Amino acid sequence: MSNTVVVTGAAGFIGRWVVRELLERGYTVRGLDDLSNGSHRNVAAFEDAEEFELTEGDVRDEETVSELFDESVDACIHLAAEIDVQESLEDPQSHFDSNVVGTQTVLEACRETETRLGLVGTCMVYDMDDSGSGIDETHPVKPASPYAASKLAVENLAEGYYHGYDLPVTILRPFNTYGPYQKTGMAGGVVSIFTNRDIQGEPLKIFGDGTQTRDLLYATDCARFIVEGTFSDEAVGEVLNAGTGTDISINELAEAIATGDTEITHVEHHHPQSEVQKLQCDPTKAKRVLGWEPEVSLEEGIGRLREWLRDEADA
Known part of the structure; x- marks a missing residue:
């Protein structure tokens, strides 16, 4: 087993912390980023490492994406997305293209190679009008922007691949993440x-x-959640929230x-x-399924x- 992971959006803020977490755990990482939001600066610390390779390309490009996948790949962590709520209200088409079309391309690459997928979603899909004492995974959804709608749409797509093709998919919804980079x-x-x-x-x-x-989650705690959620057999087919509570x-x-x-x-x-x-956030389920808790x-x-x-x- 070569322990290789494909990370889309690898040069973004959360992406770089996920790359770091994977490298520290001994994985080889194949990153993909079009650098529209991410940057070389974010991953400069890893660019000399033999175990890390960054491909500059678009997640919607089938050829670029499929070239990252082969029999040595154990998992894909899909972070590449347009993430600006206000921009999505002004230009909904670009969010649809990047988020929905991009995720469909990744799902197909995973299906063809039977690669497990950690799909990183967002807490913005939830109904925020009634968040009570903490939002758990059974909380009603109500996307209030084209951004949130596109993220919910790709979760449904991924669930379709889980039920329709038995593709191991886990949906991961971190709350507000902050930190260096x-x-x-x-x-x-x-x-x-x-x-x-x-x-x-x-x-x-x-x-x-x-x-x-x-609910503010530190970057290293978020990255640990994403990596552990992606590789957990118990989490396959599940939605998991991460926050401090x-x-x-x-x-x-x-x-x-x-x-x-x-x-x-x-x-x-x-x-x-x-x-x-x-x-x-109500992070009870992540603790129960993964044994994950924030540390910072x-x-x-x-x-x-x-x-x-x-x-x-x-x-």
Whole structure:
């Protein structure tokens, strides 16, 4: 057994942490990324490793994708996707093409080679109007954007391959993930944006009243969940959520990140219709099926991210 894993979206934020997790576990990784959102910088630490190879290409290209698969491949972790909610509202076609057509291409490659698939979805597929005390996998779905709709569509496609062809598929839905290598502009996550602004001495801008909450998962915990979920025989055919099980308001998050005399301001929300008021995961099933639990606290995660951003600024 050669222990080779195909990772699509390998040079993205979560992708690079998944690659790192796999390499540390002794796997050989064949990465695919079109670098529209990911970058060589994200995977620079691995590019000299014999066990890592990055192919620059489009997940919708059947030839490019099929060339990554052969009898030595044990699994595919599919992360390549367009992930911007606001952009999907402005350009739904590109999200459909990348997410739905791209996933179909990956599913066909997996079917032809009988390769198990870890499909990385999103918590944004859930009905956010009634999230109660935590969202588990039985929670109703209600995609509120073309992005979320495309992600739910590909989960259904993958389930069709599981039931129709007996393809080993696991659907993995991490909640809000943050950490080093995440973008710090508007396309980044709130933790990365706030921490970067605090380092720069700029005000932390909160959209709306700041009472909205998030369940924040550190990048290494997310990567561990994705790898373990993909390889677990008990998880095949299942949907699994990953989060800490605790949410924090954006106001409290800003207070936790702001240092010295960093100002915290509230600004009008530029797309209030897509705001999620409460986002809290119930990760009970992942613990039961995988024995997985998050290890990095929010305080520690912010500290690691701050140190990394400082080093980047000094580099």
